[in-house]
Amino acid sequence: MLIALDLSRKPPSLALVAGGSVASVVVLALALARYEWAVGLGLALLAVVKFEPAPSDLVFLIVIAISVAVGRFRIDRVPALIAVLLGAYLTLTLLGFSAAVDSGKAIRFSFITVYLVLFALWLASWTTTRRRATIVARTYVFAAVLSAVLGVLAVVAPIPGKTALLEYGHTRAVGLFKDPNVFGAFLVPAALIVIDEALSPKLLKGRRVTKFAMFVILALGVVFSFSRAAWVSLAVGVAVMIVIHAMRRGGGRRAFALLAVVAVAGGAVAVAVAASGSVSFLQQRAHLQAYDSERFGAQQAGLKLVAQYPFGIGPGQFELYTGISAHSMYIRALAELGVLGIVVILALMLGTLVLALRNAVLARETYGIGSAPLLGAWIGLIISGFVVDTLHWRHLWLVAALIWAGAARRTVSRR
Numbered sequence: 472m473l474i475a476l477d478l479s480r481k482p483p484s485l486a487l488v489a490g491g492s493v494a495s496v497v498v499l500a501l502a503l504a505r506y507e508w509a510v511g512l513g514l515a516l517l518a519v520v521k522f523e524p525a526p527s528d529l530v531f532l533i534v535i536a537i538s539v540a541v542g543r544f545r546i547d548r549v550p551a552l553i554a555v556l557l558g559a560y561l562t563l564t565l566l567g568f569s570a571a572v573d574s575g576k577a578i579r580f581s582f583i584t585v586y587l588v589l590f591a592l593w594l595a596s597w598t599t600t601r602r603r604a605t606i607v608a609r610t611y612v613f614a615a616v617l618s619a620v621l622g623v624l625a626v627v628a629p630i631p632g633k634t635a636l637l638e639y640g641h642t643r644a645v646g647l648f649k650d651p652n653v654f655g656a657f658l659v660p661a662a663l664i665v666i667d668e669a670l671s672p673k674l675l676k677g678r679r680v681t682k683f684a685m686f687v688i689l690a691l692g693v694v695f696s697f698s699r700a701a702w703v704s705l706a707v708g709v710a711v712m713i714v715i716h717a718m719r720r721g722g723g724r725r726a727f728a729l730l731a732v733v734a735v736a737g738g739a740v741a742v743a744v745a746a747s748g749s750v751s752f753l754q755q756r757a758h759l760q761a762y763d764s765e766r767f768g769a770q771q772a773g774l775k776l777v778a779q780y781p782f783g784i785g786p787g788q789f790e791l792y793t794g795i796s797a798h799s800m801y802i803r804a805l806a807e808l809g810v811l812g813i814v815v816i817l818a819l820m821l822g823t824l825v826l827a828l829r830n831a832v833l834a835r836e837t838y839g840i841g842s843a844p845l846l847g848a849w850i851g852l853i854i855s856g857f858v859v860d861t862l863h864w865r866h867l868w869l870v871a872a873l874i875w876a877g878a879a880r881r882t883v884s885r886r
Contacts, residue, residue: 498533507606509534510597514610517865518618518657519647523583527865532586535593548596549875550826556819557588563808563815564786571785580787587868594872595879601674604838604876608664608674611869615661616685618646619692622654626695627747644695652859655693655701657866659851662689663708663844666732670716670725673839683732687739694740697753700859704851709733711847715831769795773802783809800856820853823871826878837877845874 502509513530538544564581571577598604622644625636643651668675669682693701717726772793789797789806797803805813827849830842848870861867
């Protein structure tokens with residue numbers, strides 16, 4: 472209904488309609504014939520987000536619709552508190568329409584939000600076996616490594632079409648994303664999963680040296696995105712993994728091995744950065760940037776908006792009131808959905824953190840996907856949310872869904 476209303480105001484071109492229709496038919500046929508292949512296709516396309524809705528969104532909308540039609544969408548497989556918080560956030564989003572100045576923008580923004588919540592709920596309810604977790608882990612890691620390879624090559628080699636893989640004056644790797652901050656952050660959970668698999672093989676095939684090489688490639692992709700938030704997320708994620716492994720019984724040796732692997736990988740990354748001639752730009756990016764004042768200004772503007780509109784200005788309206796991007800998921804929630812919005816989003820993020828911590832302490836994996844890398848990735852995403860608007864990051868909801876699936880594992884097994 473939201474899509475129909477928006478399309479009636481801004482109808483797409485005939486070519487776009489024709490292409491979308493053909494793609495939808497092909498994906499529908501694939502999902503009906505080979506459901507898991509369609510899931511894998513959607514996961515692989517998570518690495519392509521040049522516009523919204525993204526190609527993966529089309530695939531997963533069809534996959535989710537089929538799941539609902541055949542009665543396999545089990546929301547009761549998601550922790551009850553999480554389901555309640557998600558419902559509350561969607562309710563606030565829809566109620567916010569009454570305050571929206573630009574209803575078309577509100578519709579488009581809300582559609583992506585609603586879809587991502589449904590995607591996370593579906594993924595958490597679908598990932599209930601080791602086979603399915605293997606599909607998720609392998610496909611996501613494959614997409615991330617391929618994306619990192621493209622981004623790194625665009626920085627260090629004269630490959631054809633490299634300008635399409637770079638942004639900001641062809642200085643920062645962006646891969647097939649529209650923003651280097653999203654590109655770098657997308658690689659972080661995959662890098663943590665890979666290094667965990669190198670220590671304790673479970674789902675990913677290949678020798679340890681191969682996984683080490685994959686980790687170096689992913690780390691290089693993070694570095695060449697020149698996203699400070701992604702750098703921090705990777706560093707925090709690795710530190711969390713070292714601590715978690717050290718706390719487990721007999722984990723001292725594994726923690727030391729992890730530290731050694733990271734040190735060697737860091738040396739390899741440093742050599743590659745020096746060889747690419749990016750050291751000076753790296754040092755420049757490590758300091759405060761001119762647009763950081765705009766970032767902090769956006770946060771101040773958000774605080775002023777909530778003081779004037781305590782129930783929010785409506786979804787997707789922040790830029791209309793301030794003229795600048797929110798640069799923070801929490802500030803956007805506060806300004807657009809009011810005090811209740813920030814309370815719900817913080818409860819959702821912290822509630823998921825508690826589940827991730829419990830999974831890590833109990834060494835409860837998500838059917839083979841390690842709880843330590845998921846915890847490290849989630850803490851990095853929480854931190855990133857303070858300086859980047861992460862609400863519509865697909866991998867944020869992917870990581871959250873895997874944490875929820877791990878937390879609900881005992882309940883699913885009992886059934």
